[in-house]
Amino acid sequence: MMKLSRIAMTLVLMGLSSQATASSVDGLLMKPARGTPLGVVINNPYENAPLTALVSLHGHNINDVTVKVHARNNGVPIEYPVSDTKVMEDGGVPIFGLYPDHLNTVTIDWTEAGEKKTFDYKILTPDIDMGFGQGMWAKAPITDVHYVADDFKDRLYFLSWNSKDAKNAQIAHNNNTAPGALAWDATPGFFIIDTAGEIRWYLNPYTTHDPEYLNGAGYPMGMNVTKDGDMIWVQGQGWKHMSIMGKMLGDRLLPGDFQDGSHEAIEAANGNYFIRAARKNYRNDKGLLVNSVRDHIIELDKNGKLVDFWDLNQILDNQRDAALLSLDSGAVCLNVDLDKAGHKVSAEDLADAPYGDIPGVGAGRNWAHVNSVDYDAKDDSIVLSSRHQSAVIKIGRDKKVKWILSASEGWSEKYQDKLLTPVDAKGNKLNCSSKGECKDTNFDFTWTQHTAYVVPQKGTITVFDNGDGRYLEQPAIPMAKYSRSVEYKVNDKDMTVQQVWEYGKEELGYEGYSPITSIVKYQEDKDSMMSYYASSGLFGAGGGLGNVKWDDTTGKTKSILVEHRYGETKPAVRIDVDSNQIFKTGYRAQVIKIADMMK
Incomplete structure (x- = not known):
């Protein structure tokens, strides 16, 4: 095996270091799924609302956002606009109204660099867990x-x-x-x-x-x-x-x-x-x-x-x-x-x-x-x-x-x-009597x-x-x-x-x-x-x-x-x-x- 001199090794390492700096090191940072146009889907972003999600921006500048959570079976779709400030507030597109224990279809429409865009995301959610205790017969009302x-x-x-x-x-x-x-x-x-x-x-x-x-x-x-x-x-x-x-x-x-x-x-x-x-x-x-x-x-x-x-x-x-x-x-x-x-x-x-x-x-x-x-x-x-x-x-x-x-x-x-x-x-x-009974009237x-x-x-x-x-x-x-x-x-x-x-x-x-x-x-x-x-x-x-x-x-x-x-x-x-x-x-x-x- 050819051995590199100490000087040559130093030059190689310097080159790798320079290359790494130029391209950035992601480590274990989650990357957007292949084929998706925005950032990462983050389930329950603040840990307090399990049926919410956030699609991060990942460097994109977007506006005029609308979200539609598609209905399951013959249910009710939920559709709403999201203000530009709300997008920046949450650092992404906020998703509300997901069904529990379901692979939800969510359509996001937005404008980016003057071009209107749309994409259907698939977001899986956990089942309902509002706490369990004695005397229960169902997981929720x-x-x-x-x-x-x-x-x-x-x-x-x-x-x-x-x-x-x-x-x-x-x-x-x-x-x-x-x-x-x-x-x-x-x-x-x-x-x-x-x-x-x-x-x-x-x-x-x-x-x-x-x-x-x-x-x-x-x-x-x-x-x-x-x-x-x-x-x-x-x-x-x-x-x-x-x-x-x-x-x-x-x-x-x-x-x-x-x-x-x-x-x-x-x-x-x-x-x-x-x-x-x-x-x-x-x-x-x-x-x-x-x-x-x-x-x-x-x-x-x-x-x-x-x-x-x-x-x-x-x-x-x-x-x-x-x-x-x-x-x-x-x-x-x-x-x-x-x-x-x-x-x-x-x-x-x-x-x-x-x-x-x-x-x-x-x-x-x-x-x-x-x-x-x-x-x-x-x-x-x-x-x-x-x-x-x-x-x-x-x-x-x-x-x-x-x-x-x-x-x-x-x-x-x-x-x-x-x-x-x-x-x-x-x-x-x-x-009306002192006890509040008002006869011959509908008042009470x-x-x-x-x-x-x-x-x-x-x-x-x-x-x-x-x-x-x-x-x-x-x-x-x-x-x-x-x-x-x-x-x-x-x-x-x-x-x-x-x-x-x-x-x-x-x-x-x-x-x-x-x-x-x-x-x-x-x-x-x-x-x-x-x-x-x-x-x-x-x-x-x-x-x-x-x-x-x-x-x-x-x-x-x-x-x-x-x-x-x-x-x-x-x-x-x-x-x-x-x-x-x-x-x-x-x-x-x-x-x-x-x-x-x-x-």
Whole structure:
């Protein structure tokens, strides 16, 4: 073998080094598949959304991008434009709406150097994994599409289902009687369906939730869409802000003196965020140091800095027990106990209850249970739903009550002039009892309600009337219960309220009775109302409320999603969603407009 001199070897190595520098060394860098015109296909680019993908740019400068995820079988295709800034934001073409466990066909159209181009990508996805636990019979909630009108077939619905498993936060396990709402921890079950009932997006439960870490645990709730088309939700001791592609834009803790956020995180017209929370180490009226429960509203700026807060113990009457005395003890949101179905508590029980997340009067107990907050830019006020007061309440920036939509029973003299007077369409006062029964009229108050939202386009307010404790009592026949989606017109000047629309009382009856959770929300894009009866069938078919039989139907729930053209009572959409785990209950739904999320 010929031996090279040391000088010759040096020259060879120098030449190789020069050549390598000129051509670059890729090492194990993934290269675009042979024959593809853009970059690499990256599945689940941010690890939070398994049914998303990204086609990287790989040095290409493109614009005018559109994406189409082709339908599977006779399903629904998803097609959307992608702004040039969104392409640069994600570093490629964002792909949303892939089917799980499927080799998806995705067409991308774009312009490059003035030339229009198109290409079909094949993208394989994993099967659904939203977490697995005891008592499951399916990997995800099961959809049943009843009816979808042609002009609603492009709808995408975000659904929220959370469930417990044996990996809940250890700090809660070790302090299961701790005051406050600390023990509330659950595996997130966020997903999006199309109108064929197919799951087209879901949240990775293992990346956004950490049961071994206090600030990573919590019960993911109250997801809303921001004006920029991103997602925001609250989760225990913090709140999260994420893009539809799964890019975490903000993962922040609650301000220092607050804790136990749940139910609502919403971006307001003033650009700030409103979150329902509670207070640490709160001195109650008995001089005791307690953790309050679901009775504070905080306003934060986009950086998470505290702007303002509302202490409802100082604004409302935390001793009012009229609604609490009427609650079904088996369905006290979020605590569900079938052994107590149909039973009520006494005033003594409420006054002597241990401090913690259970019904009771006074700070340190769940006397208010605020489950939604909205902001009214018209007069810089907040509107909230207090489930355990069966009341919708408007409060000003000055922390004074503007009005209360509630039966008058139990409200002290201080609040009597704040109670709205029900009227008919002509403005005539209705004859309503102190317990809220308005005879010879279709008007009704709301009972243990959820989601009181302002509709500025109509000058109204929508509320989901769950219906437990209606007229401050439990009915003799449990099957007489029902829930409603309802719309009211409030006259702030005259202090009157008119009911202008309802759905559910006659149309669904007991089938739609949802004792906890649920939502109704106006949708401007189609001039429609979307409602989600999220916990119907909560006590199972085994005998009904008050006579629960422990059989294979006990603990199964069904959510009923309907959307109506404005003012109509015949749905344009109805999709039922059955639970996949015992005691697993739907929480809320939202309409998702993917074009807004790709701007």
